Amino acid sequence: MATIDLDRLIKRYGHTTVVHGIDLSVRDGEFVVLVGPSGCGKSTTLRMIAGLEEISGGEIRIDGRVINDLEPKDRNIAMVFQNYAIYPHVTVAENIAFGLYRSNLSKSEKRQRVEQAAETLGLSQLLDRRPSALSGGQRQRVAIGRAMVRDPAAFLFDEPLSNLDAQLRTQMRIEIKRLHHRLGTTSVFVTHDQVEAMTMADRIVVMRDGKILQVGTPLELYENPVDVFTARFIGSPTMNLLPASLRDGGADLSLGGSVQVPPATATTADILVGARPQDLVPSSQGVPGLTVSGTVAVVETLGSETLVHIEGAGQTIIGSAPGRQIPRIGEHLTLHAPAERLYYFDKATEKALAAR
Amino acid sequence: MKAAASPPGLVMPHIRPGRILAWTLLFIGGVIMVTPLLFMLSTSLKDASQVYDLRVIPETPTLDNYIEILGDGRFTRWLVNSTIVAVIVTLSNVFFDSLVGYTLAKFRFRGRYVVFIAILSTLMIPTEMLVLPWYLMASQFGWIDSYWGIMFPGMMTAFGTFLMKQFFEGVPDDFLEAARIDGLNEFTIWWKIAMPLVTPALSALAIFTFLGNWTAFFWPLIVTTSAELYTLPVGLSSFAVEQSIQWEKIMTGASIATLPTLIIFLFLQRYIVRGVMLAGLKG
Numbered sequence: 001m002a003t004i005d006l007d008r009l010i011k012r013y014g015h016t017t018v019v020h021g022i023d024l025s026v027r028d029g030e031f032v033v034l035v036g037p038s039g040c041g042k043s044t045t046l047r048m049i050a051g052l053e054e055i056s057g058g059e060i061r062i063d064g065r066v067i068n069d070l071e072p073k074d075r076n077i078a079m080v081f082q083n084y085a086i087y088p089h090v091t092v093a094e095n096i097a098f099g100l101y102r103s104n105l106s107k108s109e110k111r112q113r114v115e116q117a118a119e120t121l122g123l124s125q126l127l128d129r130r131p132s133a134l135s136g137g138q139r140q141r142v143a144i145g146r147a148m149v150r151d152p153a154a155f156l157f158d159e160p161l162s163n164l165d166a167q168l169r170t171q172m173r174i175e176i177k178r179l180h181h182r183l184g185t186t187s188v189f190v191t192h193d194q195v196e197a198m199t200m201a202d203r204i205v206v207m208r209d210g211k212i213l214q215v216g217t218p219l220e221l222y223e224n225p226v227d228v229f230t231a232r233f234i235g236s237p238t239m240n241l242l243p244a245s246l247r248d249g250g251a252d253l254s255l256g257g258s259v260q261v262p263p264a265t266a267t268t269a270d271i272l273v274g275a276r277p278q279d280l281v282p283s284s285q286g287v288p289g290l291t292v293s294g295t296v297a298v299v300e301t302l303g304s305e306t307l308v309h310i311e312g313a314g315q316t317i318i319g320s321a322p323g324r325q326i327p328r329i330g331e332h333l334t335l336h337a338p339a340e341r342l343y344y345f346d347k348a349t350e351k352a353l354a355a356r
Numbered sequence: 357m358k359a360a361a362s363p364p365g366l367v368m369p370h371i372r373p374g375r376i377l378a379w380t381l382l383f384i385g386g387v388i389m390v391t392p393l394l395f396m397l398s399t400s401l402k403d404a405s406q407v408y409d410l411r412v413i414p415e416t417p418t419l420d421n422y423i424e425i426l427g428d429g430r431f432t433r434w435l436v437n438s439t440i441v442a443v444i445v446t447l448s449n450v451f452f453d454s455l456v457g458y459t460l461a462k463f464r465f466r467g468r469y470v471v472f473i474a475i476l477s478t479l480m481i482p483t484e485m486l487v488l489p490w491y492l493m494a495s496q497f498g499w500i501d502s503y504w505g506i507m508f509p510g511m512m513t514a515f516g517t518f519l520m521k522q523f524f525e526g527v528p529d530d531f532l533e534a535a536r537i538d539g540l541n542e543f544t545i546w547w548k549i550a551m552p553l554v555t556p557a558l559s560a561l562a563i564f565t566f567l568g569n570w571t572a573f574f575w576p577l578i579v580t581t582s583a584e585l586y587t588l589p590v591g592l593s594s595f596a597v598e599q600s601i602q603w604e605k606i607m608t609g610a611s612i613a614t615l616p617t618l619i620i621f622l623f624l625q626r627y628i629v630r631g632v633m634l635a636g637l638k639g
Contacts, residue, residue, distance in 0.1 A: 052533050073536065073539035079533075087531065087552075098534075102539030
């Protein structure tokens with residue numbers, strides 16, 4: 001187990017900077033997820049921690065020790081790759097044993113460790129098979145086995161679930177989470193999937209263009225996004241953002257109607273009012289908040305809830321209705337979100353206005 | 357495979373004219389290639405008096421030529437020489453070509469491209485032009501009339517390096533990086549992880565190199581002077597020079613010399629085809 005500290009970490013390829021001096025502290029035993037769109041520098045950051053990419057500036061420390069110039073093998077970390085990277089020419093047992101390549105354990109101890117890891121991951125029956133005879137999920141488990149057999153200081157996961165189908169992905173997500181609870185090993189997990197980030201992370205690091213936008217627990221990010229990007233990235237479906245202009249004590253929505261806005265620090269009159277689809281429900285306007293009306297254009301029935309896309313004043317707004325209450329397409333519908341569930345952003349800077 | 361083209365229930369498959377043409381051409385090609393081989397075999401089973409009798413099946417077949425040739429110490433010596441040369445050169449190529457090919461494919465270093473182009477450009481120089489510098493080199497270092505003299509020009513080839521580089525480029529970096537994290541050193545990663553992943557290419561390279569050296573004639577003829585160091589093709593040609601042309605002996609020797617080639621082809625042909633096909637895809 002270990003702490004990982006990134007201190008003004010920079011990565012340049014020639015004249016292009018892809019990671020712009022990021023700072024991050026991963027606590028002992030923590031499960032941190034780096035999330036962001038492709039090209040945001042999350043994988044590069046992970047590969048720098050692993051030692052697979054050279055560091056152009058700054059420092060990486062594991063347990064307080066600077067590891068900038070250490071070879072990957074000397075960092076005592078294990079990594080799970082997106083395409084598993086298990087060796088096709090050797091058996092499952094030999095693959096897992098590669099994790100112990102440098103250990104001084106005796107042959108029988110090694111075999112015991114391999115069997116232990118295999119049992120934890122439900123691979124005991126498959127030890128003599130070749131990877132070609134395994135399913136995608138089993139292959140990923142072998143890769144995890146190879147990582148955990150060594151008992152490393154930290155696990156690094158580089159989008160390990162993106163090659164799996166939806167059902168398997170959900171299953172592996174739970175397995176990895178369970179494994180983390182059991183082993184308590186510090187883990188850094190890279191993904192572009194916000195659902196993975198939300199469901200697995202102790203803390204999420206949102207990255208964009210080689211910079212960290214926000215670090216926080218899943219709920220912190222959901223409740224208090226610092227800017228429009230994080231607000232839209234976290235949560236599914238994405239947050240509705242409605243342009244509005246500030247006036248005394250409130251704001252006029254450009255699609256009609258108005259909302260009360262708490263005292264804020266906006267420097268401009270143009271703001272964006274955000275409402276999550278889950279908060280925007282068909283109801284009467286009893287309580288203060290946001291009210292929008294429009295024609296129902298699309299209805300997505302999910303069973304537990306129904307997502308309703310309404311069109312009004314040239315903008316599509318997504319709201320949600322209870323599972324059994326399915327609006328008809330073409331119907332006129334009014335959606336309402338209470339004031340305390342609304343988000344406010346400066347339209348020009350896209351930064352959040354005042355904490356909610 | 358093409359059954360889908362014919363409606364279900366139809367017993368007689370539709371034979372397309374293209375297919376008939378293809379089979380005909382293949383048949384003609386087969387005949388052209390097999391006929392000399394048959395004549396070689398048939399001549400090896402004739403005695404000297406029947407050599408110019410062009411019947412494929414000899415009137416009185418005899419194994420005397422084989423008994424005589426295999427009993428001739430010189431022939432077995434040449435067989436051993438050829439085996440030594442072909443095996444060592446093949447091992448050397450498999451090792452060094454793939455080592456260099458791997459380095460060029462998987463490491464980023466200054467001048468990598470220049471090195472690669474330099475290696476490739478040697479492919480454009482015909483052997484006939486290289487023989488003179490080889491000979492000068494061999495004579496200056498005292499390698500004339502030695503095993504090393506026969507082998508040194510072929511210990512590494514540009515073709516093999518190129519072939520292996522192309523294949524190693526297809527090996528995903530993740531494998532190598534996973535191994536790096538597991539603690540394997542760079543040489544072990546190449547040997548234990550990368551090499552097994554390019555087995556088809558290695559087999560193809562080994563087969564081509566072995567066959568090329570087994571049948572090599574020009575350079576061994578130039579660099580060897582004593583009969584004890586002749587390789588099989590050079591030795592066989594001496595049957596034609598020293599004691600008039602003894603066709604039946606030459607054909608017997610050739611038949612024996614062809615045997616390893618045939619065996620290798622029969623057992624490893626699927627690797628050759630796979631290697632060549634993959635090489636084509638990746639090139």
